[in-house]
Amino acid sequence: MGLPTVKSAELEDVEIGLLLTGIQQIYGYDFREYAAASIKRRLAHWLAESEFDTFSQAQSCLLRDPDTFLSLLQGITINVTEMFRDPAFFLALREQVVPFLKTYPFLKIWHAGCATGEEAYSMAILLNEEGLAGRYRLYATDIDEEVLQKAAEGVLPINVMQKFTQNYQKSGGTASFADYYTARYDHAILSASLKKNIVFSQHNLAVDAAFGEMHLILCRNVMIYFKPILKERCLSLFDHSLMPGGFLCLGLKEGMERKKWSERYEEMVPRTRIYRKCYATA
Amino acid sequence: MPRPKFQLIVIGVSSGGMQALKIILGQLPAEFPLPLLVVQHISSDAGDGLARLLDELCEIRVKEADEQDRICAGTAYLAPANYHLLVESDGILALSADPPVSYARPSIDVLFESASAVYSSALIGVVLTGANFDGSQGLKTIKQNGGIAIVQNPADAAAPQMPLAALAATAVDYVAPLDGIVAVLKKLADA
Ligand SMILES: C[S@@+](CC[C@H](N)C(=O)[O-])C[C@H]1O[C@@H](n2cnc3c(N)ncnc32)[C@H](O)[C@@H]1O
Numbered sequence: 001m002g003l004p005t006v007k008s009a010e011l012e013d014v015e016i017g018l019l020l021t022g023i024q025q026i027y028g029y030d031f032r033e034y035a036a037a038s039i040k041r042r043l044a045h046w047l048a049e050s051e052f053d054t055f056s057q058a059q060s061c062l063l064r065d066p067d068t069f070l071s072l073l074q075g076i077t078i079n080v081t082e083m084f085r086d087p088a089f090f091l092a093l094r095e096q097v098v099p100f101l102k103t104y105p106f107l108k109i110w111h112a113g114c115a116t117g118e119e120a121y122s123m124a125i126l127l128n129e130e131g132l133a134g135r136y137r138l139y140a141t142d143i144d145e146e147v148l149q150k151a152a153e154g155v156l157p158i159n160v161m162q163k164f165t166q167n168y169q170k171s172g173g174t175a176s177f178a179d180y181y182t183a184r185y186d187h188a189i190l191s192a193s194l195k196k197n198i199v200f201s202q203h204n205l206a207v208d209a210a211f212g213e214m215h216l217i218l219c220r221n222v223m224i225y226f227k228p229i230l231k232e233r234c235l236s237l238f239d240h241s242l243m244p245g246g247f248l249c250l251g252l253k254e255g256m257e258r259k260k261w262s263e264r265y266e267e268m269v270p271r272t273r274i275y276r277k278c279y280a281t282a
Numbered sequence: 283m284p285r286p287k288f289q290l291i292v293i294g295v296s297s298g299g300m301q302a303l304k305i306i307l308g309q310l311p312a313e314f315p316l317p318l319l320v321v322q323h324i325s326s327d328a329g330d331g332l333a334r335l336l337d338e339l340c341e342i343r344v345k346e347a348d349e350q351d352r353i354c355a356g357t358a359y360l361a362p363a364n365y366h367l368l369v370e371s372d373g374i375l376a377l378s379a380d381p382p383v384s385y386a387r388p389s390i391d392v393l394f395e396s397a398s399a400v401y402s403s404a405l406i407g408v409v410l411t412g413a414n415f416d417g418s419q420g421l422k423t424i425k426q427n428g429g430i431a432i433v434q435n436p437a438d439a440a441a442p443q444m445p446l447a448a449l450a451a452t453a454v455d456y457v458a459p460l461d462g463i464v465a466v467l468k469k470l471a472d473a
Pocket of ligand 1: 077078079080081082085115143144147203205219220221222379
Protein backbone atom coordinates (compact mmCIF):
# COMPACT_ATOMS: atom_id res chain seq x y z
CA MET A 1 0.00 0.00 0.00
CA GLY A 2 1.25 3.48 -0.77
CA LEU A 3 1.15 5.00 2.66
CA PRO A 4 3.15 8.21 2.87
CA THR A 5 6.43 8.36 4.78
CA VAL A 6 6.54 11.48 6.88
CA LYS A 7 9.72 13.48 7.49
CA SER A 8 10.91 13.19 11.06
CA ALA A 9 10.55 16.93 11.76
CA GLU A 10 6.89 16.82 10.69
CA LEU A 11 6.34 13.64 12.64
CA GLU A 12 7.70 15.30 15.73
CA ASP A 13 5.34 18.26 15.26
CA VAL A 14 2.43 15.82 15.19
CA GLU A 15 3.69 14.04 18.30
CA ILE A 16 4.15 17.29 20.17
CA GLY A 17 0.67 18.43 19.19
CA LEU A 18 -0.86 15.22 20.53
CA LEU A 19 1.18 15.38 23.71
CA LEU A 20 0.24 19.01 24.45
CA THR A 21 -3.44 18.21 23.93
CA GLY A 22 -3.13 15.31 26.36
CA ILE A 23 -1.34 17.44 28.92
CA GLN A 24 -4.03 20.09 28.69
CA GLN A 25 -6.79 17.56 29.22
CA ILE A 26 -5.15 15.79 32.12
CA TYR A 27 -3.19 18.44 33.97
CA GLY A 28 -4.90 21.62 32.79
CA TYR A 29 -1.73 23.35 31.57
CA ASP A 30 -2.33 24.59 28.03
CA PHE A 31 1.03 24.95 26.33
CA ARG A 32 -0.65 25.05 22.93
CA GLU A 33 -1.15 28.75 23.59
CA TYR A 34 2.58 29.35 23.98
CA ALA A 35 4.91 30.33 21.13
CA ALA A 36 5.85 27.08 19.41
CA ALA A 37 9.52 27.73 18.75
CA SER A 38 10.59 28.12 22.38
CA ILE A 39 8.36 25.32 23.65
CA LYS A 40 9.65 22.91 21.02
CA ARG A 41 13.21 23.72 21.88
CA ARG A 42 12.70 23.07 25.57
CA LEU A 43 10.69 19.90 24.92
CA ALA A 44 13.49 18.57 22.71
CA HIS A 45 15.92 19.31 25.52
CA TRP A 46 13.83 17.42 28.02
CA LEU A 47 13.50 14.46 25.64
CA ALA A 48 17.25 14.32 25.03
CA GLU A 49 17.87 14.11 28.78
CA SER A 50 15.07 11.60 29.36
CA GLU A 51 15.03 7.84 28.95
CA PHE A 52 12.72 8.09 25.92
CA ASP A 53 13.55 8.25 22.23
CA THR A 54 10.40 9.92 20.95
CA PHE A 55 7.52 11.97 22.33
CA SER A 56 5.12 9.16 21.44
CA GLN A 57 7.13 6.88 23.68
CA ALA A 58 7.21 9.42 26.49
CA GLN A 59 3.53 10.26 26.20
CA SER A 60 2.15 7.22 27.99
CA CYS A 61 4.35 7.85 31.01
CA LEU A 62 3.81 11.63 30.98
CA LEU A 63 0.05 11.27 31.01
CA ARG A 64 -0.05 8.55 33.66
CA ASP A 65 2.70 9.54 36.04
CA PRO A 66 2.45 13.02 37.59
CA ASP A 67 6.10 12.93 38.70
CA THR A 68 7.29 12.46 35.13
CA PHE A 69 5.02 15.30 34.09
CA LEU A 70 6.48 17.50 36.84
CA SER A 71 9.98 16.89 35.51
CA LEU A 72 8.77 17.99 32.09
CA LEU A 73 7.03 21.02 33.57
CA GLN A 74 10.26 22.04 35.31
CA GLY A 75 12.08 21.63 32.01
CA ILE A 76 9.76 23.77 29.94
CA THR A 77 9.01 26.65 32.26
CA ILE A 78 11.51 29.47 32.33
CA ASN A 79 11.68 31.37 35.59
CA VAL A 80 14.90 33.30 35.15
CA THR A 81 14.70 36.76 36.59
CA GLU A 82 16.93 39.36 38.25
CA MET A 83 16.70 42.15 40.74
CA PHE A 84 16.48 45.45 38.86
CA ARG A 85 16.46 43.54 35.57
CA ASP A 86 17.00 46.06 32.75
CA PRO A 87 18.27 48.84 35.03
CA ALA A 88 17.38 51.55 32.51
CA PHE A 89 13.76 50.51 32.86
CA PHE A 90 13.86 50.87 36.63
CA LEU A 91 15.59 54.23 36.28
CA ALA A 92 12.79 55.44 34.00
CA LEU A 93 10.25 54.08 36.45
CA ARG A 94 11.89 55.96 39.30
CA GLU A 95 12.24 59.23 37.43
CA GLN A 96 9.15 59.32 35.24
CA VAL A 97 6.47 57.25 36.95
CA VAL A 98 7.09 57.59 40.68
CA PRO A 99 6.25 61.32 40.68
CA PHE A 100 2.74 60.37 39.50
CA LEU A 101 2.49 57.53 41.99
CA LYS A 102 3.29 59.90 44.82
CA THR A 103 0.05 61.75 44.21
CA TYR A 104 -2.02 58.77 45.43
CA PRO A 105 -2.53 58.09 49.12
CA PHE A 106 -2.17 54.34 48.65
CA LEU A 107 -0.85 52.24 45.74
CA LYS A 108 -1.81 48.84 44.40
CA ILE A 109 0.75 47.24 42.12
CA TRP A 110 0.52 43.91 40.29
CA HIS A 111 3.55 41.88 39.22
CA ALA A 112 2.09 39.34 36.77
CA GLY A 113 4.45 36.42 36.13
CA CYS A 114 6.71 37.37 39.03
CA ALA A 115 8.73 34.10 39.01
CA THR A 116 10.95 34.01 42.11
CA GLY A 117 9.94 37.53 43.11
CA GLU A 118 13.05 39.60 42.41
CA GLU A 119 11.06 42.19 40.48
CA ALA A 120 8.64 42.71 43.38
CA TYR A 121 11.48 43.01 45.88
CA SER A 122 13.16 45.54 43.59
CA MET A 123 9.94 47.52 43.50
CA ALA A 124 9.70 47.50 47.30
CA ILE A 125 13.24 48.88 47.55
CA LEU A 126 12.55 51.56 44.97
CA LEU A 127 9.29 52.68 46.58
CA ASN A 128 10.81 52.76 50.08
CA GLU A 129 13.70 54.86 48.81
CA GLU A 130 11.23 57.24 47.20
CA GLY A 131 9.48 57.80 50.50
CA LEU A 132 6.47 55.60 49.80
CA ALA A 133 7.07 53.03 52.55
CA GLY A 134 3.81 51.90 54.11
CA ARG A 135 1.77 53.35 51.25
CA TYR A 136 1.65 50.39 48.87
CA ARG A 137 0.73 46.77 48.47
CA LEU A 138 2.39 44.59 45.83
CA TYR A 139 0.44 41.64 44.40
CA ALA A 140 2.98 39.23 42.93
CA THR A 141 1.44 36.35 40.97
CA ASP A 142 2.63 33.44 38.89
CA ILE A 143 1.18 30.24 37.44
CA ASP A 144 3.92 28.19 39.09
CA GLU A 145 3.42 27.35 42.80
CA GLU A 146 7.00 26.26 43.22
CA VAL A 147 8.53 29.61 42.23
CA LEU A 148 6.00 31.42 44.41
CA GLN A 149 7.19 29.45 47.41
CA LYS A 150 10.76 30.49 46.68
CA ALA A 151 9.62 34.06 46.13
CA ALA A 152 7.98 34.16 49.54
CA GLU A 153 11.17 32.90 51.18
CA GLY A 154 13.18 35.77 49.74
CA VAL A 155 16.50 33.95 49.86
CA LEU A 156 18.93 34.34 46.98
CA PRO A 157 22.18 32.59 46.15
CA ILE A 158 25.05 34.87 47.13
CA ASN A 159 26.80 34.54 43.78
CA VAL A 160 24.17 36.60 41.95
CA MET A 161 24.37 39.52 44.36
CA GLN A 162 27.27 41.21 42.60
CA LYS A 163 25.30 41.43 39.36
CA PHE A 164 22.18 42.57 41.24
CA THR A 165 24.21 45.23 43.03
CA GLN A 166 25.40 46.59 39.69
CA ASN A 167 21.84 46.55 38.37
CA TYR A 168 20.68 48.39 41.48
CA GLN A 169 23.31 51.07 41.11
CA LYS A 170 22.57 51.57 37.40
CA SER A 171 18.87 51.85 38.20
CA GLY A 172 19.38 54.97 40.27
CA GLY A 173 19.50 53.32 43.70
CA THR A 174 20.27 55.84 46.42
CA ALA A 175 21.43 53.61 49.28
CA SER A 176 23.86 50.75 49.71
CA PHE A 177 22.43 47.55 48.26
CA ALA A 178 24.05 45.48 51.00
CA ASP A 179 21.68 47.13 53.51
CA TYR A 180 18.82 45.16 51.99
CA TYR A 181 20.06 41.67 52.79
CA THR A 182 21.98 39.61 55.30
CA ALA A 183 24.64 37.28 53.97
CA ARG A 184 24.54 33.76 55.47
CA TYR A 185 27.09 31.27 54.10
CA ASP A 186 26.26 31.07 50.41
CA HIS A 187 22.91 32.82 50.69
CA ALA A 188 21.56 36.33 50.87
CA ILE A 189 18.41 36.72 52.97
CA LEU A 190 16.35 39.70 51.87
CA SER A 191 15.32 41.93 54.73
CA ALA A 192 11.88 41.32 56.24
CA SER A 193 10.93 44.96 55.83
CA LEU A 194 10.82 44.42 52.05
CA LYS A 195 8.56 41.41 52.35
CA LYS A 196 5.83 42.74 54.53
CA ASN A 197 3.87 44.57 51.85
CA ILE A 198 4.10 41.86 49.19
CA VAL A 199 1.33 39.30 48.71
CA PHE A 200 2.35 36.26 46.66
CA SER A 201 -0.42 34.23 45.07
CA GLN A 202 -1.11 31.84 42.26
CA HIS A 203 -2.77 33.28 39.16
CA ASN A 204 -2.92 31.87 35.65
CA LEU A 205 -3.02 34.62 33.02
CA ALA A 206 -4.57 32.20 30.53
CA VAL A 207 -7.72 31.47 32.53
CA ASP A 208 -8.04 33.54 35.71
CA ALA A 209 -9.92 36.80 36.16
CA ALA A 210 -8.80 40.41 36.42
CA PHE A 211 -7.48 42.04 39.59
CA GLY A 212 -9.19 45.20 40.82
CA GLU A 213 -8.08 48.78 40.31
CA MET A 214 -4.31 48.71 40.03
CA HIS A 215 -2.19 51.84 39.73
CA LEU A 216 0.69 49.99 38.14
CA ILE A 217 0.98 46.59 36.46
CA LEU A 218 4.22 44.94 35.43
CA CYS A 219 4.23 41.92 33.13
CA ARG A 220 7.71 41.58 31.73
CA ASN A 221 9.21 38.68 29.82
CA VAL A 222 6.06 36.63 30.20
CA MET A 223 3.89 37.39 27.15
CA ILE A 224 6.94 37.09 24.91
CA TYR A 225 6.31 33.34 25.20
CA PHE A 226 2.61 33.55 24.36
CA LYS A 227 0.89 33.19 21.02
CA PRO A 228 -0.82 36.41 19.84
CA ILE A 229 -4.29 35.27 20.98
CA LEU A 230 -3.17 34.66 24.54
CA LYS A 231 -1.17 37.89 24.53
CA GLU A 232 -4.32 39.79 23.54
CA ARG A 233 -6.25 38.08 26.33
CA CYS A 234 -3.62 39.22 28.82
CA LEU A 235 -3.61 42.79 27.55
CA SER A 236 -7.41 42.90 27.97
CA LEU A 237 -7.04 41.49 31.45
CA PHE A 238 -4.53 44.19 32.34
CA ASP A 239 -6.69 46.83 30.75
CA HIS A 240 -9.60 45.78 32.97
CA SER A 241 -7.40 45.72 36.06
CA LEU A 242 -5.80 49.11 35.54
CA MET A 243 -7.31 52.39 36.67
CA PRO A 244 -7.42 55.30 34.19
CA GLY A 245 -4.09 57.11 34.29
CA GLY A 246 -2.42 53.91 35.52
CA PHE A 247 0.79 52.43 34.13
CA LEU A 248 1.50 49.16 32.37
CA CYS A 249 5.11 47.97 32.01
CA LEU A 250 6.13 45.28 29.51
CA GLY A 251 9.45 43.62 28.66
CA LEU A 252 11.89 45.61 26.54
CA LYS A 253 10.99 43.71 23.36
CA GLU A 254 7.25 43.51 24.01
CA GLY A 255 4.90 46.14 22.70
CA MET A 256 1.30 47.30 22.35
CA GLU A 257 1.43 47.99 18.63
CA ARG A 258 -2.10 47.04 17.76
CA LYS A 259 -4.27 50.06 17.05
CA LYS A 260 -6.79 49.00 19.64
CA TRP A 261 -4.13 49.56 22.30
CA SER A 262 -2.03 52.34 20.82
CA GLU A 263 -5.14 54.55 20.77
CA ARG A 264 -5.59 54.13 24.50
CA TYR A 265 -2.07 53.75 25.80
CA GLU A 266 0.81 56.13 25.44
CA GLU A 267 4.44 55.08 25.81
CA MET A 268 5.87 57.40 28.48
CA VAL A 269 9.51 57.33 27.42
CA PRO A 270 10.45 55.86 24.04
CA ARG A 271 11.70 52.27 24.25
CA THR A 272 11.10 51.81 27.96
CA ARG A 273 7.82 49.94 27.37
CA ILE A 274 6.19 51.94 30.13
CA TYR A 275 2.67 52.67 28.91
CA ARG A 276 0.14 54.99 30.48
CA LYS A 277 -3.56 54.35 30.16
CA CYS A 278 -5.47 57.40 28.94
CA TYR A 279 -8.08 58.92 31.20
CA ALA A 280 -10.87 59.19 28.65
CA THR A 281 -11.36 55.66 27.40
CA ALA A 282 -14.58 54.30 26.06
CA MET B 283 4.59 28.71 -10.38
CA PRO B 284 7.24 26.50 -8.76
CA ARG B 285 8.27 27.59 -5.32
CA PRO B 286 11.80 28.97 -5.14
CA LYS B 287 14.25 26.39 -3.92
CA PHE B 288 15.47 28.42 -0.97
CA GLN B 289 13.36 30.57 1.30
CA LEU B 290 15.60 31.85 4.07
CA ILE B 291 19.23 32.58 4.93
CA VAL B 292 20.46 32.46 8.54
CA ILE B 293 23.83 33.96 9.47
CA GLY B 294 25.84 33.58 12.66
CA VAL B 295 28.79 35.81 13.46
CA SER B 296 30.74 36.87 16.52
CA SER B 297 33.98 38.82 16.98
CA GLY B 298 34.85 40.74 13.83
CA GLY B 299 31.21 40.61 12.94
CA MET B 300 30.52 44.24 12.16
CA GLN B 301 33.11 44.28 9.38
CA ALA B 302 31.92 40.95 7.98
CA LEU B 303 28.25 42.00 8.00
CA LYS B 304 29.08 45.28 6.27
CA ILE B 305 30.65 43.30 3.45
CA ILE B 306 27.99 40.61 3.13
CA LEU B 307 24.83 42.64 3.67
CA GLY B 308 26.37 45.66 1.96
CA GLN B 309 26.75 43.82 -1.34
CA LEU B 310 23.24 42.44 -1.59
CA PRO B 311 20.91 44.35 -3.94
CA ALA B 312 17.75 46.00 -2.64
CA GLU B 313 15.60 43.48 -4.50
CA PHE B 314 17.44 40.47 -3.07
CA PRO B 315 14.73 37.78 -3.11
CA LEU B 316 15.40 36.12 0.25
CA PRO B 317 15.05 37.29 3.83
CA LEU B 318 18.02 36.97 6.20
CA LEU B 319 18.11 36.37 9.94
CA VAL B 320 21.31 37.32 11.70
CA VAL B 321 22.70 36.53 15.12
CA GLN B 322 25.70 38.64 16.00
CA HIS B 323 27.05 38.24 19.52
CA ILE B 324 26.88 41.64 21.18
CA SER B 325 27.09 42.83 24.75
CA SER B 326 23.89 42.53 26.72
CA ASP B 327 23.25 46.27 27.01
CA ALA B 328 23.82 47.17 23.35
CA GLY B 329 20.87 48.98 21.78
CA ASP B 330 19.69 48.71 18.19
CA GLY B 331 22.52 50.95 16.93
CA LEU B 332 24.11 48.17 14.89
CA ALA B 333 20.90 47.48 12.97
CA ARG B 334 20.37 51.16 12.28
CA LEU B 335 23.96 51.65 11.13
CA LEU B 336 23.78 48.68 8.77
CA ASP B 337 20.43 49.86 7.47
CA GLU B 338 22.06 53.12 6.42
CA LEU B 339 24.99 51.39 4.78
CA CYS B 340 23.09 48.67 2.94
CA GLU B 341 20.69 48.60 0.02
CA ILE B 342 18.64 45.86 1.61
CA ARG B 343 16.58 46.77 4.64
CA VAL B 344 18.17 45.97 8.01
CA LYS B 345 16.21 46.08 11.24
CA GLU B 346 16.34 44.72 14.74
CA ALA B 347 13.95 41.78 15.01
CA ASP B 348 10.73 42.37 16.91
CA GLU B 349 8.46 39.81 18.42
CA GLN B 350 5.91 38.65 15.82
CA ASP B 351 7.72 40.24 12.83
CA ARG B 352 6.64 38.61 9.59
CA ILE B 353 9.69 37.59 7.55
CA CYS B 354 9.96 39.65 4.33
CA ALA B 355 12.26 39.26 1.32
CA GLY B 356 15.13 41.71 0.96
CA THR B 357 15.25 42.34 4.68
CA ALA B 358 17.84 41.34 7.26
CA TYR B 359 16.61 40.92 10.84
CA LEU B 360 19.19 41.21 13.61
CA ALA B 361 18.69 39.46 16.93
CA PRO B 362 18.36 42.06 19.72
CA ALA B 363 20.93 42.13 22.51
CA ASN B 364 20.02 39.76 25.33
CA TYR B 365 17.33 37.84 23.43
CA HIS B 366 17.38 34.65 21.42
CA LEU B 367 15.90 34.96 17.93
CA LEU B 368 13.77 32.06 16.72
CA VAL B 369 11.46 31.23 13.83
CA GLU B 370 7.87 30.39 14.74
CA SER B 371 6.25 27.71 12.65
CA ASP B 372 4.53 30.11 10.27
CA GLY B 373 7.31 32.38 9.00
CA ILE B 374 6.88 34.68 11.96
CA LEU B 375 9.75 35.62 14.23
CA ALA B 376 9.83 34.96 17.94
CA LEU B 377 12.16 36.19 20.66
CA SER B 378 12.98 34.50 23.91
CA ALA B 379 14.70 35.49 27.13
CA ASP B 380 15.64 31.88 27.93
CA PRO B 381 19.04 31.48 29.56
CA PRO B 382 22.15 31.81 27.38
CA VAL B 383 23.14 28.71 25.40
CA SER B 384 26.90 28.05 25.46
CA TYR B 385 27.28 31.45 27.17
CA ALA B 386 25.60 33.21 24.26
CA ARG B 387 22.33 35.12 24.09
CA PRO B 388 21.46 35.58 21.32
CA SER B 389 22.68 32.12 20.40
CA ILE B 390 23.46 31.12 16.82
CA ASP B 391 22.58 27.48 17.53
CA VAL B 392 19.13 28.46 18.79
CA LEU B 393 18.41 30.48 15.62
CA PHE B 394 19.76 27.81 13.27
CA GLU B 395 17.94 24.94 14.93
CA SER B 396 14.58 26.69 15.11
CA ALA B 397 14.87 27.90 11.50
CA SER B 398 15.85 24.43 10.35
CA ALA B 399 12.82 22.89 12.04
CA VAL B 400 10.59 25.13 9.93
CA TYR B 401 12.44 25.48 6.61
CA SER B 402 14.48 22.21 6.43
CA SER B 403 15.90 21.94 2.90
CA ALA B 404 14.85 25.48 1.95
CA LEU B 405 17.32 26.95 4.44
CA ILE B 406 20.83 28.28 3.91
CA GLY B 407 23.06 28.55 7.00
CA VAL B 408 26.18 30.72 7.09
CA VAL B 409 28.85 30.72 9.82
CA LEU B 410 31.25 33.65 9.78
CA THR B 411 34.15 34.91 11.90
CA GLY B 412 34.06 34.35 15.66
CA ALA B 413 36.20 33.34 18.64
CA ASN B 414 33.97 30.59 20.07
CA PHE B 415 32.13 27.56 18.73
CA ASP B 416 28.53 28.77 18.63
CA GLY B 417 26.75 27.81 15.41
CA SER B 418 28.47 24.51 14.78
CA GLN B 419 25.66 22.40 16.25
CA GLY B 420 23.07 24.49 14.44
CA LEU B 421 24.87 24.15 11.13
CA LYS B 422 25.02 20.40 11.63
CA THR B 423 21.25 20.35 12.17
CA ILE B 424 20.73 22.39 9.00
CA LYS B 425 22.74 19.83 7.02
CA GLN B 426 20.88 16.93 8.60
CA ASN B 427 17.59 18.45 7.51
CA GLY B 428 18.79 18.86 3.92
CA GLY B 429 19.72 22.56 3.96
CA ILE B 430 22.85 24.25 2.60
CA ALA B 431 25.86 25.04 4.82
CA ILE B 432 28.31 27.83 4.08
CA VAL B 433 31.36 28.64 6.21
CA GLN B 434 33.74 31.56 5.95
CA ASN B 435 37.24 30.41 5.03
CA PRO B 436 39.05 30.37 8.41
CA ALA B 437 42.12 31.93 6.80
CA ASP B 438 39.95 34.87 5.72
CA ALA B 439 38.23 35.28 9.10
CA ALA B 440 39.19 37.88 11.73
CA ALA B 441 38.70 35.09 14.30
CA PRO B 442 38.97 31.57 12.82
CA GLN B 443 37.65 29.47 15.75
CA MET B 444 33.96 29.61 14.88
CA PRO B 445 34.46 28.67 11.20
CA LEU B 446 36.86 25.90 12.27
CA ALA B 447 34.39 24.51 14.80
CA ALA B 448 31.65 24.52 12.16
CA LEU B 449 33.87 22.71 9.66
CA ALA B 450 34.74 20.13 12.30
CA ALA B 451 31.07 19.54 13.17
CA THR B 452 29.66 18.86 9.74
CA ALA B 453 30.39 18.50 6.04
CA VAL B 454 29.63 21.84 4.40
CA ASP B 455 28.71 22.87 0.87
CA TYR B 456 30.84 25.99 0.48
CA VAL B 457 33.95 27.36 2.18
CA ALA B 458 34.75 30.82 0.91
CA PRO B 459 36.04 34.27 1.82
CA LEU B 460 33.42 36.98 2.42
CA ASP B 461 33.26 38.14 -1.20
CA GLY B 462 32.91 34.54 -2.34
CA ILE B 463 30.05 34.02 0.11
CA VAL B 464 28.20 36.99 -1.36
CA ALA B 465 28.54 35.43 -4.82
CA VAL B 466 27.27 32.07 -3.57
CA LEU B 467 24.28 33.66 -1.84
CA LYS B 468 23.33 35.57 -5.00
CA LYS B 469 23.59 32.40 -7.06
CA LEU B 470 21.55 30.31 -4.62
CA ALA B 471 18.91 33.01 -4.29
CA ASP B 472 18.27 32.77 -8.04
CA ALA B 473 18.05 28.96 -7.97
C1 LIG C 1 10.93 34.67 32.48
S1 LIG C 1 9.89 34.78 33.90
C2 LIG C 1 9.74 36.55 34.07
C3 LIG C 1 10.01 37.02 35.47
C4 LIG C 1 9.96 38.53 35.70
N1 LIG C 1 8.69 39.12 35.34
C5 LIG C 1 11.08 39.20 34.94
O1 LIG C 1 10.85 39.92 33.96
O2 LIG C 1 12.23 39.03 35.33
C6 LIG C 1 8.32 34.24 33.26
C7 LIG C 1 7.33 33.79 34.32
O3 LIG C 1 6.02 33.74 33.75
C8 LIG C 1 5.32 32.69 34.35
N2 LIG C 1 4.17 32.29 33.53
C9 LIG C 1 4.17 31.56 32.40
N3 LIG C 1 2.92 31.35 31.97
C10 LIG C 1 2.10 31.97 32.85
C11 LIG C 1 0.68 32.12 32.93
N4 LIG C 1 -0.13 31.57 32.02
N5 LIG C 1 0.18 32.83 33.97
C12 LIG C 1 1.00 33.39 34.90
N6 LIG C 1 2.34 33.29 34.86
C13 LIG C 1 2.89 32.59 33.85
C14 LIG C 1 6.37 31.61 34.49
O4 LIG C 1 5.99 30.66 35.48
C15 LIG C 1 7.61 32.41 34.86
O5 LIG C 1 7.79 32.46 36.25
